[in-house]
Amino acid sequence: MPNWMNIIEDLVDRVTDIGSTMISSNSEQTLEEKCTRLLKNSGEATSLALSREILDDYKGLEDDDKLAFFQTLFSQFGVDETSLDEAITNWKLKPSEHLARRLHFATEPKSQDLIRQLNRAPGGTASLVRMRHDLLRLGKGSSELKSLDSDLSHLFSSWFNRGFLRLEVINWSTSAQILEKIIAYEAVHEIQGWDDLRRRVAEKDRRLYAFFHASLPFEPLIFVEVALTQETPRTIDDILAADRETLEPHEVSTAVFYSISNCQAGLRGISFGNFLIKQVVEELKRELPNLKRFITMSPVPGLRKWSESHLPLDNEQLLCEAIAQQGELLSKEFVEQYSPELNRLATHYLLEAKRSDGGPVDPVSRFHLGNGAHLERIHLWANRSQRGMSDSYGIMVNYEYDLPSIERNHESFLSDGTIKTSAQIKKLHRKKA
């Protein structure tokens, strides 16, 4: 990681410090007053210092006060009504492209400008990402704060535009500073300390790729973990086992994406995941031209919860009762005994359980199908962890990225919700009927 980042931060700190001495007497001002002043002020040094002060003040607030601050932002830093009325009047008078555009720009909420100003402070971007995290957390259910979030998410979409991200390989040459964040942020299959991490990033048949933004040089935004294998794995333990055999690069034929983790709660909804996968596929093909298949080893997070509330199929009634008797952890014997029913249940869930907008209930399914993958295989007894069992009876799924059909799959999934599957899944699904 570049040393000049520190130097620059240091420098900006100093500029900010100068400003600080000039604005010494505002400690009694409220956050709102300071924000108002920031928008009026255009002296660089003062405004940088003021921005940092606002971000620091904010950081020190309790949740209640943060909520109050958000409400103030919403109500006091909104659209200027005079400009709005004027713009509408003008538009009504003589509608034109020109006046429509002018209406748009004239109605920018003051909060947008405020956020752009705050971003200029040292560490501003990181602070704003944390602020949005608070907003999403505290603002749940409030349509006002959802409206305020449009500001942040609008700017974040612009700032974290894919053109400004860079892909980095994370390996054993990466700094400890970043590696410990990988450990902290892994959200799917927890990393059990540095030895486990080493197995995931430093072995010849493992890869980890992350997206970074120039303003958050030590903070991965999203990362994907890849296992290089000879065949499609059947359980997640095949991949994570400490004592598995390592393959040489020339022996592998399949790349398995077994974990994708979004790192920044404050960037929720700012999507770069779909692009990440495609770029990683490219990177892998370049490095290992002998790779033939690109698949995932994915959880089915919503299966159990959905099944228990939907009693999906008459003839699954029996299964559900049997499961209820077993409790959270199913035994291998149980899974073997009920494997036809479990397979049917999973297939039904993945192919038929839909949201009101027509998309699949399962979020992982939505993500990969939306990217153009198809549903390839269902594995029982694949994730025996507590979580695997309580989420999905231990079931996992492969989605396959078959390059020539990605775009076609993507288009048909988007246009009419068609879910492409392998022949095997189709068969499972027919059986059910």
Place this chain on the structure above:
Amino acid sequence: MPNWMNIIEDLVDRVTDIGSTMISSNSEQTLEEKCTRLLKNSGEATSLALSREILDDYKGLEDDDKLAFFQTLFSQFGVDETSLDEAITNWKLKPSEHLARRLHFATEPKSQDLIRQLNRAPGGTASLVRMRHDLLRLGKGSSELKSLDSDLSHLFSSWFNRGFLRLEVINWSTSAQILEKIIAYEAVHEIQGWDDLRRRVAEKDRRLYAFFHASLPFEPLIFVEVALTQETPRTIDDILAADRETLEPHEVSTAVFYSISNCQAGLRGISFGNFLIKQVVEELKRELPNLKRFITMSPVPGLRKWSESHLPLDNEQLLCEAIAQQGELLSKEFVEQYSPELNRLATHYLLEAKRSDGGPVDPVSRFHLGNGAHLERIHLWANRSQRGMSDSYGIMVNYEYDLPSIERNHESFLSDGTIKTSAQIKKLHRKKA
């Protein structure tokens, strides 16, 4: 410059190439059709490829066709009228902060989204900066295209937010690739080849600082050249002479900003210059704590043109006639003979010549006074180049950045147009009366 930039660009190129093969049959589509398709499409690979195709197509256009394309962008990729009407109706029905914000976001012109999509292509940012250059060049006088420019300048302000820029020292360890751009972009005192450049960046008593953005790693956005001296220079030749004596860092007391060049015509109006100066002041103070003064050696670009059209002062009539006889280049004798008149003329111009908005006519003056500098000294016979003579009779000016009074100067200049000056200038100005 980081090697991974190339690797990543290369990678994105490849992703884009894949997409290209999928969209093979659209060569007959018009640019407009492609743009429409891009906005509908959300498959990553295709959209990247399409974005690049659009940017490449655009690049190949003649000026007339570019103009037509801009007009299409303006008229066909504007605000969605249905959304606009609906938003106005809702707002009128029951005005609220919430609906005002919604109105703003609902009226975003489609061109904004289009530009964000285009930015994701490899080299997208650079292409868009060039596109805006064309727009400013071709759209002069068209209020429609000025309106279209709001889109680009709005996004550029967000993308080139100071929080995303980094300051870099340009010296003899910098790559030739960047150095040759410094030669090309110097706009004030032309750099006469590599030997001249060497004198400006590699000597112990010279510095050059530039701002960069992560997406344009080899393109400086703006740079400033600094001479470290023992005293205030009286002519630009004192600074640029090939045979001047080099000072040791411990001998210097004064930093002279003798040239500030904006590099990207497509970023006109996206201001980072004022911040650059302050950050460079910080950097210099850190490196050389013995520096006491920070001044500029600035041109007075509008003086001659303004004088000739305003005949400013009755008693300057004589001077103007005398000058008219001399022709473009004034002799040293002439300047000496008329020095009181020339001094008065320059003082008058700098202190009294105002635009309709009350600001000084002189753009350099506006810039430095707006940053909080004060007018320190006027030098006759200071820039004897053809351009120096034809712009300002060879007159140059020092603005001084006196740190303790910067903010005060800045505030009073902004609030009521007060121009702070040294005692010497005040005296000159009084004499006039």
Place this chain on the structure above:
Amino acid sequence: MPNWMNIIEDLVDRVTDIGSTMISSNSEQTLEEKCTRLLKNSGEATSLALSREILDDYKGLEDDDKLAFFQTLFSQFGVDETSLDEAITNWKLKPSEHLARRLHFATEPKSQDLIRQLNRAPGGTASLVRMRHDLLRLGKGSSELKSLDSDLSHLFSSWFNRGFLRLEVINWSTSAQILEKIIAYEAVHEIQGWDDLRRRVAEKDRRLYAFFHASLPFEPLIFVEVALTQETPRTIDDILAADRETLEPHEVSTAVFYSISNCQAGLRGISFGNFLIKQVVEELKRELPNLKRFITMSPVPGLRKWSESHLPLDNEQLLCEAIAQQGELLSKEFVEQYSPELNRLATHYLLEAKRSDGGPVDPVSRFHLGNGAHLERIHLWANRSQRGMSDSYGIMVNYEYDLPSIERNHESFLSDGTIKTSAQIKKLHRKKA
């Protein structure tokens, strides 16, 4: 760590591979035959490949065969007797500076040239460092192999000349690859995994510096750990405790060198430790001008062993008997009860126990006194670990690097063995009498 290292290694690998195909048929040759061939051969590609083959063959040998190989090197790759005789004859005939020099260069053992050739193979330097490790380990007691070691140590002294080393700060931005070697190589106070490491390199009041050589970019040669404190620590736990309070840089006044580890067994006797300390003192003074004192927190490794075999002082007889009754681990009460005796014992050992060459018996003492430090304080009950107790009854020592007197101390220690001490130590020592 620079990426080009990998690229270059890769490249050299390829050159070597080409050579390999040209020398395909020598698998039946013995190592000796290959070495002979290497010295005759001067085709680059072949010789690189041959060098690597020799190093690979060597690596695969059992200890017995390695020993045999060393004996072959000694007996078959020694000085050329014809040249030697001729050189002596010439010199005897008419002694001169010129012929003396010629004699030296004519008598270079062939093994020197062989080692230089082997160094050119990819990874050659590292292989040779490991080879010398074997030689030191297996050759113990053999004057022949000690003689062979002159070759390696002569070349290593030249190659690892201080002019070719660079100091690096090891911190949390360092790669995991290097950090895990720090964990492995710490030889004084074992690092208990990554959390302990983090406390030693990433806290504001801790530093770790290492020397590297360009040919072993991922292998520290030696490193020193530093604690920044307000006062002289009394026990090693004060420094290593997980729950200690962290100091801000401006609060510290003392730098404590609490661990120095040589990393490469194959570089034994190639000294860079003394320079490391002085360079680190410089680095610290530059970073933290408020540092006033530079001391060590050092073990006294030879104390217990020496005491038990020397029964140093008549009136310590009692102490030794008491200790013998206590067993390996002394209790706090015991140490308090016998503190005057233990202090006297340690003082006597450090000041009076000498080797046949007049230097102190204690190796740590020899190192720091030889560097110009003086003996500052003795701490009882300072290292309660098993090892601390069995080496030195838990006693530790501060040596102080008092900059103005370093050179004087160094000179007088070297010339007549004078050991400079603090007044406190002097008093302790006098008491004894």
Place this chain on the structure above:
Amino acid sequence: MPNWMNIIEDLVDRVTDIGSTMISSNSEQTLEEKCTRLLKNSGEATSLALSREILDDYKGLEDDDKLAFFQTLFSQFGVDETSLDEAITNWKLKPSEHLARRLHFATEPKSQDLIRQLNRAPGGTASLVRMRHDLLRLGKGSSELKSLDSDLSHLFSSWFNRGFLRLEVINWSTSAQILEKIIAYEAVHEIQGWDDLRRRVAEKDRRLYAFFHASLPFEPLIFVEVALTQETPRTIDDILAADRETLEPHEVSTAVFYSISNCQAGLRGISFGNFLIKQVVEELKRELPNLKRFITMSPVPGLRKWSESHLPLDNEQLLCEAIAQQGELLSKEFVEQYSPELNRLATHYLLEAKRSDGGPVDPVSRFHLGNGAHLERIHLWANRSQRGMSDSYGIMVNYEYDLPSIERNHESFLSDGTIKTSAQIKKLHRKKA
């Protein structure tokens, strides 16, 4: 170039400065006295400072005094006679491998140790390289100083061992600092300023590779310039012309090494050139797998001088007389008229003109044939520069590196001087008879 280099140099400077204050009073000492003191002294700080002082003093000397210093080094810092006598006596008494080795190490001239000590000073390596340059320049003809040079060249061979060098691509991303050295050091076809340089390093069909050593990070040791072409060039102008057409990488089939420059006069005889070519061949094959041929475009530096003194062939008498009439510059007509004779002359020179040791008279020929290339073609009217004419009547030569036969060629050239040639050259040579 790594920033830490500066930091470290800075640091070593400071350590050295401290030492300086401790050795304040030796300004009256002679260089010899200082050297003597350096060898006695082992305090690090003092010795570093003393080393720098010696190197600085040396640098300030006039040539006469440098010569005197070398003579002192030779006579006063030679082999210790007592050790030498003792070693001889021991060896004579009972000759053994052990005592032979001991004799070698006991007779190391003190100058060797002195040079190793001097190397530890900041910038020591560079100073020593310059010192050897002086020694080669001033010591010509003195067998004593040739003997002294054994010291330096012995150590340099060890320090600049290929295992410690790294290959770097020089292109338009390289720093100006290094690029201006390339301009300065080009010894075969002078680089005419930065535009010419740009054509040689930044065009798609040009490459420049250099070897660097970690201790001289901004000083290339040797570099080679490569043109990528479709066919064998016939004249050097085909390569250097400013207005030639640039080829795309996929269009090229031939790599032409058209210039190899040794940069450091002080490293004369420390050979890395042959390895450079082979490594560059590897690098090129990796980057451009479509390359089929690797040839040189080489001068024939000794042809004219040799011809004029040897009157090689009876029937060339006429040619020589004709040339004598023409003067230095031959016209195109003349070359066409005499082309059979000129071809025969060149062939004869390259194949028959030998030194007393049996090797070719032509140094370029010796270099490439010794590397395993064969003589491929002779071009008349190929280098029309003043130098090309006066060295070799404008004749140039292609040597070809045909990978499968390199080692075979190399072996047979070394063992019996066989010069491999193309059929065309063979024919030319036969014609002659």
